[in-house]
């Protein structure tokens with residue numbers, strides 16, 4: 259052989275156990291890790307279909323929906339954005355994006371890739387939109403689809419959504435929502451709020467591994483997808499065919515792609531855990547931990563990037579980098595010395611903020627206290643510019 263086996267693969271796979279308190283992923287619980295280690299199943303096995311059916315029920319619970327086109331796609335949360343836009347946008351459609359950070363900016367780029375005529379509303383970083391602002395933009399832009407991010411992890415902004423679906427439908431516009439970083443920690447009612455398309459991250463509040471993304475489409479959205487003039491341009495995300503494999507569309511489960519049974523098992527167990535706890539209790543736990551974190555950050559003299567307390571996302575807290583502090587040094591020292599992940603800014607907030615994530619299995623008071631004690635040490639001792 260000209261190319262010999264690389265020596266780097268001749269060593270055991272080993273890394274420390276880290277506490278992931280950045281903007282995601284969060285740590286998986288031992289129960290989810292066990293589910294991930296179960297034997298591999300074939301993607302057309304009876305047990306696999308049973309697990310997929312249980313996952314669909316769990317996703318309907320977390321999104322609070324009865325939508326039949328509810329499933330999990332084989333992709334990271336970001337793939338959820340791709341799947342929603344790829345299915346709901348036809349060339350020439352008008353898409354309005356409410357930008358409040360990186361994810362809205364990404365949605366613009368993707369919608370353009372699918373041939374949409376895109377307009378955007380922009381607010382200064384760290385703020386959300388009032389319903390009035392969104393309605394005014396819908397009235398002036400007359401979009402076919404409004405795209406909103408409920409939890410902008412790049413800025414730590416929470417966008418309230420109640421009544422927005424009704425407003426969109428008054429103007430014949432569909433509503434798509436990204437709940438990757440928010441679901442399970444803040445209220446979300448897909449049917450009651452008339453949301454047409456939603457996806458969330460498996461790796462955030464659900465504390466499952468990344469790579470498998472819950473997604474759901476309303477009847478209105480389903481009609482749009484099934485009556486498209488052109489097929490969605492990415493076969494991998496085409497809900498007509500993915501929906502068949504998941505038993506949401508048609509009567510026969512048809513092969514589309516080889517779904518990872520390990521990821522299915524991990525997600526199934528993570529959904530079982532949130533169903534046992536109940537979303538209300540999960541929200542309460544996240545709120546209590548966030549308050550504990552925020553009190554601690556104030557005691558350390560740190561300031562929040564999001565000024566309005568109501569607009570602060572409970573899952574991702576964004577912190578202004580204090581003058582004279584080297585945040586990069588904070589994050590690398592926290593990782594190298596304490597195996598603790600703390601985040602920096604992302605996209606438009608890079609270099610401006612630090613980010614702390616409180617999500618899912620990690621939302622426990624002892625983790626907050628540990629993180630605050632590490633931050634206190636690093637701010638005091640070493641991490642000056």
Ligand code: GLV
Pocket residue numbers: 281282411412604
């Ligand atoms: C990822 O979701 C991030 O916000 O860094």
